[in-house]
Amino acid sequence: MSEPVTASVSALGGFRGDGLARIEEGPLQGMIALKGDLADAKIRNAATGVTGIDLPGPLEGTIEGDRGLAWMAPDELLLFVPYAEVSRTMGTLGRALKARHATVADLSDARAVFRLYGTGGREVMARLTPADMAPAAFRPGGFRRTRLAQVPAAIWCESNDRFGVICFRSVAVYVRDLLAAATAAPSADYFGRGG
Numbered sequence: 001m002s003e004p005v006t007a008s009v010s011a012l013g014g015f016r017g018d019g020l021a022r023i024e025e026g027p028l029q030g031m032i033a034l035k036g037d038l039a040d041a042k043i044r045n046a047a048t049g050v051t052g053i054d055l056p057g058p059l060e061g062t063i064e065g066d067r068g069l070a071w072m073a074p075d076e077l078l079l080f081v082p083y084a085e086v087s088r089t090m091g092t093l094g095r096a097l098k099a100r101h102a103t104v105a106d107l108s109d110a111r112a113v114f115r116l117y118g119t120g121g122r123e124v125m126a127r128l129t130p131a132d133m134a135p136a137a138f139r140p141g142g143f144r145r146t147r148l149a150q151v152p153a154a155i156w157c158e159s160n161d162r163f164g165v166i167c168f169r170s171v172a173v174y175v176r177d178l179l180a181a182a183t184a185a186p187s188a189d190y191f192g193r194g195g
Contacts, residue, residue, distance in 0.1 A: 019183030020120030021163075025176065026113035029066060030081040031166070032089060036102030038075060046096040047077050050089050061143030061156050063164060070143045070156065078154070083108060112172035114165040114179060121163045125155060127182040135160065149178050 053069040061070030068080035126133035131146040154166040
């Protein structure tokens with residue numbers, strides 16, 4: 001039988017692995033989906049107000065520690081806040097958007113987060129996603145909805161040697177195994193650097 005999750009536990013208990021890149025499962029992360037008319041200043045201000053992060057452009061996101069804001073679609077943002085602040089943030093957003101046509105949903109317990117560190121992180125991601133991982137195409141600040149092998153995921157580039165992955169919690173073991181296998185595989189010349 002499954003054990004209940006507490007606020008200090010991640011989906012897989014803090015998995016870590018090394019190879020072409022270091023993989024770390026992140027702790028529980030507060031994530032809130034905000035859907036609405038992003039041209040509406042009240043909606044934009046609510047998102048930036050609770051995260052403290054500037055509004056991203058299309059296919060962009062900024063994640064600083066446990067706070068962030070990412071563009072998910074022309075009418076959707078993903079807000080990152082500390083896990084312990086989700087309930088309060090949901091209330092703040094609800095009050096700020098009371099007269100607006102908007103949807104606010106807590107995704108925190110339905111998602112798992114992984115981080116990749118090291119110069120091989122880009123290569124690991126390129127092995128798993130159809131998204132273009134070339135440095136010119138996926139620069140720092142880039143954020144994409146895509147898939148890793150057979151499952152949906154969101155990925156972002158913090159810097160040329162730091163990447164993040166969000167997946168459904170229900171497939172966290174599968175994603176962990178994908179990342180571990182791609183990290184362990186011998187290096188190939190994906191970006192013209194020689195293997």
